[in-house]
Amino acid sequence: MPTTVTINGTKQTCDAPPEMPLLWVLRDVLGLTGTKYGCGAGLCGACTVHLDGVAVRSCTLPLSRVEGKRVTTIEGLSPDGTHPVQQAWKLEDVAQCGYCQPGQMMAAAALLAAKPKPTEEDIASALAGNLCRCGTYQRIRAAVQRAAT
Numbered sequence: 001m002p003t004t005v006t007i008n009g010t011k012q013t014c015d016a017p018p019e020m021p022l023l024w025v026l027r028d029v030l031g032l033t034g035t036k037y038g039c040g041a042g043l044c045g046a047c048t049v050h051l052d053g054v055a056v057r058s059c060t061l062p063l064s065r066v067e068g069k070r071v072t073t074i075e076g077l078s079p080d081g082t083h084p085v086q087q088a089w090k091l092e093d094v095a096q097c098g099y100c101q102p103g104q105m106m107a108a109a110a111l112l113a114a115k116p117k118p119t120e121e122d123i124a125s126a127l128a129g130n131l132c133r134c135g136t137y138q139r140i141r142a143a144v145q146r147a148a149t
């Protein structure tokens with residue numbers, strides 16, 4: 001039975017197994033490859049998307065759990081790249097290899113939507129589960145602060 005989900009503002013009918021992780025529905029079924037696969041176990045944050053505005057790990061979220069909900073991926077954060085988080089990321093020159101950055105930006109955008117003026121502790125807490133092997137954490141925190149101003 002197909003699953004109906006609103007993805008980046010468009011209602012979609014996904015003909016995929018209900019147990020399929022949302023990450024693979026996005027990447028392999030819908031071709032939205034901006035959401036990345038890191039660990040597949042909910043530990044690294046590379047696959048972070050928004051579910052009804054809240055940051056979630058798509059690698060451990062079965063398609064059946066998103067029926068009727070709103071999913072936003074990095075492609076839908078702002079199609080023209082003008083979201084404050086995207087702009088701040090560019091200005092702070094955050095990315096190194098870039099692989100984890102879509103997940104980092106989605107986590108940051110969810111934080112700022114919930115708390116427009118976060119403290120350093122809020123930022124550290126909200127992004128604690130998003131790992132970066134290049135160690136860009138300082139620039140990430142600076143970009144979140146910039147996006148919040």
Ligand code: FES
Pocket residue numbers: 036037038039040041042043044045046047048057058059060
């Ligand atoms: Fe989902 Fe690592 S790929 S948390």
